[in-house]
Amino acid sequence: MTDAQTRINQQVTTNPVVLYMKGTPQFPQCGFSGAAIQMLRACGGPVSSR
Numbered sequence: 001m002t003d004a005q006t007r008i009n010q011q012v013t014t015n016p017v018v019l020y021m022k023g024t025p026q027f028p029q030c031g032f033s034g035a036a037i038q039m040l041r042a043c044g045g046p047v048s049s050r
Contacts, residue, residue, distance in 0.1 A: 011050070017045060019036055024049045
């Protein structure tokens with residue numbers, strides 16, 4: 001596997017939900033990203049960026 005594949009595999013196997021988005025949770029860069037973060041926060045899910 002490439003480094004990118006290894007990193008993605010690690011992310012999706014260790015987190016129940018993964019969102020690849022534009023920007024960061026604190027500063028989303030598009031409407032979809034902003035709406036997705038709002039929904040995750042409303043559900044009480046942990047939100048972090050790496």
